Amino acid sequence: MQRRQFLQTSALATALLGGMPLSATAKSAKGKVLVVGGGYGGATAAKYLRLLSGNQLDVTLVEPNSTFVSCPMSNLVVGGLRQINQISTPYTGLSRNHGVKMVKDYVTAIDVEKRSVTLKSGKTLAYDKLVLSPGIDLQLDKIEGLAAANASGQILHAWKAGTETVGLRKQLEAMPDGGTYVLNVPLAPYRCPPGPYERASMVANYFKQYKPKSKVLLLDANADVTSKGKLFKDVWASEYKNILEYRPNMKVTGVDGATKTVRFEFEDPIKGDVLNILPDQRAGKLAVDSGIANLNNRWAEVNYMTFESTVAPNVHVIGDAVQGAPLMPKSGHMANSQAKVVAAAIVAQLSGWEPNTKPLTNNTCYSYVTTKNVIHVASVHVYDAEKKTFLTVPGSGGVSAEPNELEGTYAWNWAQNIWADTLA
Numbered sequence: 001m002q003r004r005q006f007l008q009t010s011a012l013a014t015a016l017l018g019g020m021p022l023s024a025t026a027k028s029a030k031g032k033v034l035v036v037g038g039g040y041g042g043a044t045a046a047k048y049l050r051l052l053s054g055n056q057l058d059v060t061l062v063e064p065n066s067t068f069v070s071c072p073m074s075n076l077v078v079g080g081l082r083q084i085n086q087i088s089t090p091y092t093g094l095s096r097n098h099g100v101k102m103v104k105d106y107v108t109a110i111d112v113e114k115r116s117v118t119l120k121s122g123k124t125l126a127y128d129k130l131v132l133s134p135g136i137d138l139q140l141d142k143i144e145g146l147a148a149a150n151a152s153g154q155i156l157h158a159w160k161a162g163t164e165t166v167g168l169r170k171q172l173e174a175m176p177d178g179g180t181y182v183l184n185v186p187l188a189p190y191r192c193p194p195g196p197y198e199r200a201s202m203v204a205n206y207f208k209q210y211k212p213k214s215k216v217l218l219l220d221a222n223a224d225v226t227s228k229g230k231l232f233k234d235v236w237a238s239e240y241k242n243i244l245e246y247r248p249n250m251k252v253t254g255v256d257g258a259t260k261t262v263r264f265e266f267e268d269p270i271k272g273d274v275l276n277i278l279p280d281q282r283a284g285k286l287a288v289d290s291g292i293a294n295l296n297n298r299w300a301e302v303n304y305m306t307f308e309s310t311v312a313p314n315v316h317v318i319g320d321a322v323q324g325a326p327l328m329p330k331s332g333h334m335a336n337s338q339a340k341v342v343a344a345a346i347v348a349q350l351s352g353w354e355p356n357t358k359p360l361t362n363n364t365c366y367s368y369v370t371t372k373n374v375i376h377v378a379s380v381h382v383y384d385a386e387k388k389t390f391l392t393v394p395g396s397g398g399v400s401a402e403p404n405e406l407e408g409t410y411a412w413n414w415a416q417n418i419w420a421d422t423l424a
Contacts, residue, residue, distance in 0.1 A: 028351040029053035031128035034117060036107045036286065038063030038091060041319030041335035042133030044422045048343035049131075050098040057350065060101040060125065062117075066090060068423055071192065072332045073415050074161040076368060077169055079202025084166050087415075093424045110290045112312045129346050130315045132292065132300075133335065134284025135160070136191050142280050149257030155275045159191060171274045172203060178213040179273030182262055184252045185220040189299075190281045191320050191330045193227035194377070196220075198367040199276075201232065204240040205370055216243055217272065219250035219262070227329075228367060228375055228399060235369040235403055252277060283321035292317060299323035304389050306345040306355050307338060316342045325390035328381055329363055336422055337361040359383050361390060363397075366411035373403035374411045 035046045038061055046061040068089045076082040094100040106120040116126045138157055140147040149155040156171070158164040172181065181203055185196040200218040207214040225232055225246075236244045254263035255277055262277070263269045283293040283300050292312050293300050300317040301310045304325055309315045319335035328334060338361055345355040364378040379397035381390040400407060 029056045029347050031350045032058045032060070032126060033129045033131065033346060033350075034125055034127035035059065035061045035131040035133065036117065037133035037135060037284070037319070038065065038068060039133055039135050039319060039335060040332040040418070040422055041339045042131065043068060043091070043094060044336045044339035045131045045133065045318065045343050046100045047094055047098050047422070048340050049346060050100060052343050052347045053350075055099055057347070058101075059099075060103055061091075061094065062103045062105055062107055062119070062125070063091065064104060064106050066104065068419075069161040069165075070332065070415065070419065071159075071161045071195075072366075072418075073412075074158070074165045075195065075199045075202045077161075077165050078158065078172070078199055079206050079368070080169065080173075081202070081368070081371060084162075087161065089419050089423045091423065097424065107286055110286070110292070110312070110315070112290075112315060115314060128314070128350065131339075131342055131346070132287060132309075132315055132317045132321070133319045133339070134286045134321050136281045136283065136320045136330075137285050137288070138278070139280045139282060143252055143277065144254035144263070145257065146255050146277055146279060149255055149275075149277075152257060154257030154260075155255055155277050157278050158276065159195075159278055159281075168274075168276060172206065175211070175214065175273045177211040179211075180215045180217055180271075181207075181274045181276065182217045182219065182270060182272035183276045184250070184262070184278055185218070185222060185226070186278050186280050187221045187251065188226050189324065189330060190278070192332075192365070193329050194232075194365060194367045196278060197225055197227070197232045198369070200244060200246075201235060201240070201367070201369045204236070204244040207243050208240060212243075214243070215245065216240070217270065218244060218246045219252065219264075219270075220246065220248045221251040223248055227365075228377055231375045231400060231403065232367075232369065235373075235375075239370055252279075281320075283317075287317065287321050293321065295323050305357065305359065305383050305385070306349075307342045308345075316346065318342050325381065327379065327392045328361070328390055329365065331363055331365050333365060333418060334361060334363045336418060337363065357383070357385055364414060366407065366414060368408070368411065369403050372405045372408045374405075374407035375400040375403050376407055376411070 070087040109118040156164045158168040282298040287293040318338040320330040341359040348355045380393040
């Protein structure tokens with residue numbers, strides 16, 4: 001390892017582990033850690049478990065896909081500004097550069113007492129510590145007709161980046177000029193608070209340039225825009241006045257894929273040419289089936305200092321599946337940040353030390369609003385031992401003053417940096 005790389009890694013370890021140097025972790029951390037799910041949370045955790053233990057921990061990542069596809073920046077694919085390959089990264093760097101063992105499979109069951117998991121293939125894997133990063137499940141059954149319409153490809157959500165992202169883009173390209181694209185926003189909490197508003201902006205941007213007679217109809221179940229509200233609304237008024245229409249308090253209750261109709265609690269049904277329906281969300285199926293999603297059978301409750309499940313010892317849950325602390329969003333950056341806290345806590349515990357009692361997480365979320373202009377929101381969160389939760393550090397973050405091209409440069413650089421931090 002080059003001196004500069006060593007110093008950087010040592011400094012990171014010292015910060016995360018509360019003063020313990022990297023050399024100490026390399027000599028004392030022993031055990032098997034199993035990571036389930038290769039999103040921003042799981043892939044980062046696997047990498048940093050190896051880094052912070054001086055490559056002493058035996059780390060296995062179970063992930064069914066060969067390639068990571070980023071949800072952040074996927075709206076650029078929907079809007080035609082990027083291609084899916086530009087937001088995709090193979091998992092090979094984790095094994096090649098860090099010695100993470102990769103298992104291409106699904107976990108179907110967790111045995112907390114025996115500390116083992118069962119794979120879809122039938123194989124059993126043992127662990128000393130389990131990091132569960134299952135992401136979200138979209139509750140298609142909560143909207144009448146949506147499961148069937150989604151299965152047939154008539155109505156897509158594209159809220160898990162990949163095949164549906166490309167499919168939605170193709171639907172928009174095939175839509176005639178003068179058509180209507182209908183996108184809804186589910187009740188919070190949901191994955192990526194500003195995501196639907198960015199998507200609506202990107203589609204409006206596409207229509208403005210190539211299908212100027214078309215319309216974006218954005219139907220929000222919430223009373224107002226849930227993130228960067230003023231910034232989004234200002235852009236819609238100035239850039240997409242006759243293209244994008246925003247309506248709050250519009251909760252979708254049913255759809256008809258054949259007639260392309262959306263139904264609501266109180267309002268009259270609406271028809272569109274492309275329907276992009278986002279249902280309510282909850283922790284991934286594995287967390288629900290195993291009882292780890294113990295809050296209303298929807299989100300996982302954790303000890304925020306270590307992200308260990310409150311109902312499953314030695315199981316640490318991170319990412320969108322977690323019941324978030326105040327003002328802690330379900331975002332890719334937050335999952336990446338939580339993963340480092342968990343990696344440090346596990347290395348400390350398997351070394352016989354107390355974990356850091358004041359871990360930090362941070363978040364930055366960029367949203368494209370035109371081809372080049374971008375807005376952002378950022379925050380830093382610190383664990384409060386007395387309140388047993390993360391609190392936002394006053395003055396730590398902030399929001400853009402206005403959309404600008406410079407942030408567009410920052411946004412794409414941020415994406416490439418976090419992809420490298422997660423997977424390289």
